[in-house]
Amino acid sequence: MSAPDPAAAWMVLADVNAQATVVKALGEVLVHRQPRGRRPSEANREKYLEWQEGLASSIDIRWHEKPKFSVV
Secondary structure, eight states, rough: OSSSHHHHHHHHHHOOHHHHHHHHHEEEEEEOOSSSSOOOTSSSHHHHHHHHHHHHHTTEEESSSSSSOOOO
């Protein structure tokens, strides 16, 4: 977070555990259940886009007020 370009620093961070630590320090990611059933075929574009929109709206991010770590 103290990098001159945090986005670039994130992109080169190859360790998934390190990425998880950063995400946990910044907020909480909640993934809600999806309705039962199969994913629509991409050939049925309208239904597929509707399903994809529902999938995206089922993810909530709750940002922490302050980071849970200090930069030294």
